[in-house]
Amino acid sequence: MEVDIVVSCVLIFSFTFLCPYVRGNLFKEVSSCPSDGVEWRERAQKKQCREPIPDFMCAAIENQPGRFGEICTIAGLSTAGFCAVLDEDTYNLNYIKCVAASGCPATAYRSSEVYRLKLLHLQRIPSYKTSLTQNLFGNGNRISLLGNYMTSRLVAFCHADLDSLRYKMVTHSESLKHHFKETLCDPMVYNEDDLKKFDLDVVYILLTNFCDIPCPDNGWGNMPGDEDLSLGSDIERVRILVNEYLDNKTLNVDEVNQILGRWENFFGVINQDDYIEFCPEKKIIYVKVKPNNVIENGVLVTQDIANILEKMKSKKVVICRGAIGCGKTTALEYVTKKYREDGWTIEWMDVSLDESCIERLPIHGIEKTVICIDNLFGVFGCQVFVNDLFNKFKRFMRKIVNRGKQPMVLLGIHQHVFEDISPENNPFPKDESLFIDLNKISQSEALQIYKLQQKNNKSKQGDISVEDFLRLIEQRSSEVGTPFQTLMISAAPGVFGNKWFCSQPFQTLTEHFNCLYNTERELFCSLFYIMCVTIFNPRADELDMDVVNAISTSLNRNTIAYYLSQLAPYTHDDGNVIEIKHDLITIALIHALIRKSENPWKVLKVYDNTKTLELVRPDDPYARPHKFAVPLRREMFAKALSVLEEKTFYEN
Numbered sequence: 001m002e003v004d005i006v007v008s009c010v011l012i013f014s015f016t017f018l019c020p021y022v023r024g025n026l027f028k029e030v031s032s033c034p035s036d037g038v039e040w041r042e043r044a045q046k047k048q049c050r051e052p053i054p055d056f057m058c059a060a061i062e063n064q065p066g067r068f069g070e071i072c073t074i075a076g077l078s079t080a081g082f083c084a085v086l087d088e089d090t091y092n093l094n095y096i097k098c099v100a101a102s103g104c105p106a107t108a109y110r111s112s113e114v115y116r117l118k119l120l121h122l123q124r125i126p127s128y129k130t131s132l133t134q135n136l137f138g139n140g141n142r143i144s145l146l147g148n149y150m151t152s153r154l155v156a157f158c159h160a161d162l163d164s165l166r167y168k169m170v171t172h173s174e175s176l177k178h179h180f181k182e183t184l185c186d187p188m189v190y191n192e193d194d195l196k197k198f199d200l201d202v203v204y205i206l207l208t209n210f211c212d213i214p215c216p217d218n219g220w221g222n223m224p225g226d227e228d229l230s231l232g233s234d235i236e237r238v239r240i241l242v243n244e245y246l247d248n249k250t251l252n253v254d255e256v257n258q259i260l261g262r263w264e265n266f267f268g269v270i271n272q273d274d275y276i277e278f279c280p281e282k283k284i285i286y287v288k289v290k291p292n293n294v295i296e297n298g299v300l301v302t303q304d305i306a307n308i309l310e311k312m313k314s315k316k317v318v319i320c321r322g323a324i325g326c327g328k329t330t331a332l333e334y335v336t337k338k339y340r341e342d343g344w345t346i347e348w349m350d351v352s353l354d355e356s357c358i359e360r361l362p363i364h365g366i367e368k369t370v371i372c373i374d375n376l377f378g379v380f381g382c383q384v385f386v387n388d389l390f391n392k393f394k395r396f397m398r399k400i401v402n403r404g405k406q407p408m409v410l411l412g413i414h415q416h417v418f419e420d421i422s423p424e425n426n427p428f429p430k431d432e433s434l435f436i437d438l439n440k441i442s443q444s445e446a447l448q449i450y451k452l453q454q455k456n457n458k459s460k461q462g463d464i465s466v467e468d469f470l471r472l473i474e475q476r477s478s479e480v481g482t483p484f485q486t487l488m489i490s491a492a493p494g495v496f497g498n499k500w501f502c503s504q505p506f507q508t509l510t511e512h513f514n515c516l517y518n519t520e521r522e523l524f525c526s527l528f529y530i531m532c533v534t535i536f537n538p539r540a541d542e543l544d545m546d547v548v549n550a551i552s553t554s555l556n557r558n559t560i561a562y563y564l565s566q567l568a569p570y571t572h573d574d575g576n577v578i579e580i581k582h583d584l585i586t587i588a589l590i591h592a593l594i595r596k597s598e599n600p601w602k603v604l605k606v607y608d609n610t611k612t613l614e615l616v617r618p619d620d621p622y623a624r625p626h627k628f629a630v631p632l633r634r635e636m637f638a639k640a641l642s643v644l645e646e647k648t649f650y651e652n
Helices: 002-010 037-047 111-117 128-134 139-171 173-180 200-210 231-248 253-267 303-311 328-341 389-402 415-420 443-456 466-473 482-491 499-503 505-519 521-533 545-551 557-563 583-596 600-604 609-615 634-651
Strands: 028-030 055-060 068-073 082-086 093-097 317-322 345-350 369-374 408-414 435-437 571-573 578-580 616-618 630-632
Touching (some): 037 055, 037 068, 055 082, 055 111, 139 173, 139 200, 139 231, 139 253, 139 443, 139 466, 200 231, 231 253, 303 328, 303 435, 317 328, 328 345, 328 369, 328 408, 443 466, 466 499, 482 499, 482 505, 499 505, 505 521, 505 583, 521 545, 521 578, 521 583, 545 600, 578 583, 583 600, 583 609, 583 630, 609 616
Parallel strands (some): 317 408, 317 435, 369 408
Antiparallel strands (some): 028 068, 055 068, 571 578
16 A cells, blocks of 8 residues: 555556546546656646646556546645545545655645656666655755745745845845856846746845845844744745755754745745756855945945045045036035044035135144035036136135145036136146046946935836836936936936936937927926026015016916926925026026027026026137037127126126
């Protein structure tokens, strides 16, 4: 009887019998049952089972050694320790208790998966009892089953949120590459099927670092407590079991069965065909995967920021330059905050240069001071109309040098402003080692900045996947900083989440405002009003009527309030006041107004005079202005200057 049951469990095939069909279940005697999943599916397709008995089944016939049969039935789940057979009288599916000394099914399995209980690589079996020591439920393959359940948890997490796993793998890519070399080189190529092929050590690292599984009571990488039966603790038990097996080829079968029992109760029986066999060479080591960058107080500490901090250890003067929208101001604010926390005094200036700050410093330089000037020589363009500007800066730098080691100077300048300075007026030191270019944001940094901007974005207008985002950012333009591009994509993905915006961001933004001017004039005028007044208080009783009359006499408080939600992608609302989100939006608005309005100077007369002067340039074929400048014909340029000079005269 023991031999008969063993034959039933392991599906050993030998003789061929001919037997007629039995009407109820379409029984047919066969010489052998399928040896793997591929053959099983082929035989099932050929059998063509249909409702009400839709499932193909092949098994040994009870108490008849060497006889096998195919039937159509309803596949069920076998209890651990029972074998699926065909009843010797009716040939219907039956389950009988396995009483063999070893080799009985240790876990529940579907009757349609009995081919998994076959002997491995044996053409003939001289002794059934000898063969049992080599069956699929040997120790190595028990570990395969544990590993496949762990992999199924990774697949389940990815099925629910593959985008989240990809995000974490991208933003931790440096640490992953360090530990796994080329195994995890490109997270975008992985899908659920790819994950099933990962070795168990990789699966373990992804589960413990990225899948939001609650940490075991004793922490990851440690022996779990006996009372802790959580998923995390069982994952740790698998790690320990695998490593012990690799060290001494012993396995605590009872503990394996307990883990499998818990997982089968929670997660059901998995299809083993979908997974690869256990790799008998790699031990599992817990590693805390580190992010490529850290986030401090809502600021991503990019490599550019790290470079500034490192440079300031050895240089008295550090000059940061980059495209508009590169995150220059964020970087300077972060760096000066770190110095302030270390006890330094910070003298912060924006655009304008205050020479008197030097006179206020202690003569002997005892006090540690950093002078930081952001947007040096202008925001929109170089302040070329200020005659003494460069001489003033040169005097400032001479005074700094003469003070010895103190104070330190940190300067920020836009690339297009830097390029707008003629060589003969260039006031900067010739030492290139003083400069740091802020245009080298990695894909990982861009993705993290995008996610931070999404988190801070009050107007949710959709999302794009990590894969689509990285594909877009590969086409980013160098004329505008990556953080500005991600800012607009996060604010309005339907408008700016495309390759045209990434490759030509300023042109696309300007064309967008041109379209608003033509099709939604009130919305455009509401946005332009907020730009002109700089800070808009939505609770104020009255609007600035000088600005209203210059823009549109039909504009009123209710109109602006109506459009505020639609203006959210372009404005920042701190809960009290509203202002334009970024200078580049202002530049694009001015370009659109000058291009579309019949009398733009009437409007710009009520705007910031200095910023307008930074933008306008005479149209000169021999001297090309910077990319954000507004080139004007000579007569138009003269008219613009007269209007702006008149405004300046009355303001003074």
